[in-house]
Amino acid sequence: EAGVTQFPSHSVIEKGQTVTLRCDPISGHDNLYWYRRVMGKEIKFLLHFVKESKQDESGMPNNRFLAERTGGTYSTLKVQPAELEDSGVYFCASSKNRVEQFFGPGTRLTVL
Amino acid sequence: QQQVKQSPQSLIVQKGGISIINCAYENTAFDYFPWYQQFPGKGPALLIAIRPDVSEKKEGRFTISFNKSAKQFSLHIMDSQPGDSATYFCAASMSGSSNTGKLIFGQGTTLQVKP
Numbered sequence: 001e002a003g004v005t006q007f008p009s010h011s012v013i014e015k016g017q018t019v020t021l022r023c024d025p026i027s028g029h030d031n032l033y034w035y036r037r038v039m040g041k042e043i044k045f046l047l048h049f050v051k052e053s054k055q056d057e058s059g060m061p062n063n064r065f066l067a068e069r070t071g072g073t074y075s076t077l078k079v080q081p082a083e084l085e086d087s088g089v090y091f092c093a094s095s096k097n098r099v100e101q102f103f104g105p106g107t108r109l110t111v112l
Numbered sequence: 113q114q115q116v117k118q119s120p121q122s123l124i125v126q127k128g129g130i131s132i133i134n135c136a137y138e139n140t141a142f143d144y145f146p147w148y149q150q151f152p153g154k155g156p157a158l159l160i161a162i163r164p165d166v167s168e169k170k171e172g173r174f175t176i177s178f179n180k181s182a183k184q185f186s187l188h189i190m191d192s193q194p195g196d197s198a199t200y201f202c203a204a205s206m207s208g209s210s211n212t213g214k215l216i217f218g219q220g221t222t223l224q225v226k227p
Contacts, residue, residue, distance in 0.1 A: 040220075042116075042118075042220065043220075045214040098207065098213030100146075101213070104155050105153065105154055
C-alpha cells in the first residue's frame with residue numbers, strides 16, 4: 001500500500017510569489033490533515049478535511065493560506081502571497097479513523 | 113500556548129544505554145498519546161501510542177510510561193542503537209467522533225546514539 005505522498009519535496013520562492021503544495025493521502029483515508037513545522041519548533045496543526053469538507057481550520061495562520069480537497073482525494077495548500085515567516089516544512093497526514101495518522105515526507109518551503 | 117512540553121531538546125546516549133524522553137500535557141481531555149520517530153528527509157512515523165487507561169505499553173525496545181495524575185508520559189528506548197538516532201516527537205489528541213483528532217506536538221528531541 002502506497003503511503004502519503006507530497007509534492008514538491010522542496011520549493012524556493014521569492015516573497016510575494018504564490019506556491020501550491022500537493023498531498024496525496026493513503027487510498028481510502030477520508031481524513032486528511034495539514035501540519036507545519038517552522039524553524040525547529042513543534043509541528044503545528046493547520047487544518048483537517050473529512051473527504052472534501054473542511055472540519056477544522058483553526059490552525060490556519062491567515063487568509064493567505066487556502067486549502068482545498070476537491071473530490072475528497074488529493075489536497076492542495078496554496079500560499080498567496082508568500083511571506084518570509086511562511087518558510088518551514090509542511091506535512092500532510094491521512095487517517096482512516098482520526099486516531100492513527102500517517103505522515104508524508106513533507107514539503108520544505110523557503111521564502112526569500 | 114504550548115499544550116505539550118517535551119524534554120530534553122537533545123540527548124546523547126551510548127550504544128546499549130537507555131534513552132528517556134519526557135512529555136507533559138495540560139489538557140485533561142486528551143486521550144491518545146502517540147510518539148513519532150522522524151529521520152532526516154522523512155516524515156514523522158508513528159512509533160508507539162498509549163491511552164490513559166493503561167500506565168505502560170511496551171513494543172520491543174520501546175516503552176511508554178504514562179502517569180495520568182501527573183499529566184506526564186515518557187518514552188524509554190532500551191538497548192539504544194545507532195539506528196535509533198532520529199528526532200522523536202510526543203503528541204496528544206482527543207479522539208472520539210466529535211473531535212477532529214488533530215495532534216498537538218511537543219517540540220521534539222534529537223537523539224544521537226554513539227557507537
